[in-house]
Amino acid sequence: MNTVRVRVEKAVLPGIGVRHDLATTSGRRIGVxxxxxxxxxxxxxxxxxxxESSxxxxxxxxxxxxxxxxxDASRVLSQLAGLHDQVAGTLVIEQIPVRAGSPFxxxxxxxxxARTRTGASIVAVLxxxxxxxxxxPDFRLAGGDLMVVVGTREGVDGVADIIAHGQTG
Known part of the structure; x- marks a missing residue:
């Protein structure tokens, strides 16, 4: 695995605050x-x-x-997708909706x-x-949420059953 290091430059702006800049691999510079x-x-x-800023x-x-x-979320999801490719289909990543009528x-x-009952993990909520x-664990689910779940096919299906019906199939 290659480690890419990103150089971030910090500059104190007297009376204003702090500026952080980085140069992208494409040669562009951005900052905050x-x-x-x-x-x-x-x-x-x-x-x-x-x-000069454009x-x-x-x-x-x-x-x-x-x-x-x-x-951060896009990075996490892309890393999970890369992991999915590495394990040749044994890992499933799915978005599971929390419907308004869900028991949760x-x-x-x-x-x-969910993790204890199925072995699958809820890695994000949209x-x-x-x-x-x-x-x-104390995050309150709401109708309309989409949970990003990672696990085996059986585990992800189990989480879907739990969210929809309060039980596993």
Whole structure:
């Protein structure tokens, strides 16, 4: 396995905050300015002049959090997909809906005892376009959630049965 190291440069901006920059493998530079107020700006540097920004996008706290979740969740899901390829089909990754009528809608995820009962793991929950990676047992499921479940075919099917009916098939 190759380890790729990413160099992040940090610069203190007196009276403003801190800027973190990184250069991508494609040669582009991006950065984030974290203002003393907590405001964050995403910076895209001009490809013709890497010292000048071509665009700055101010982010609210919720937008910054959503972007962080999207980047992390997509990375987790791509790593899981790569793992799926390595084990030649013995691992299943599926999105299982939590319907409004599920016996677990409104209840903590730990109440399902999904991992103990099936051996499959709920690695993320997608809700209203946002992803929560590695939800804890006290995370409350809601109707409309999509759970990202990883396990054997039997284990994932078992989680689907638990969520839909409160039991395994």
């Amino acid at each position: 300015i974290t203002h003393r107020s907590g405001q964050r700006d995403l910076i895209v540097y001009d490809p013709e002049d890497p010292d 665009d700055t996008v101010p982010l609210t706290d919720d937008e910054a959090d959503a972007l962080a979740v999207i980047l 809608a409104g209840r903590p995820m730990g109440d399902t005892q 809700r209203h376009g946002e992803a929560l990676a590695s939800p804890t």
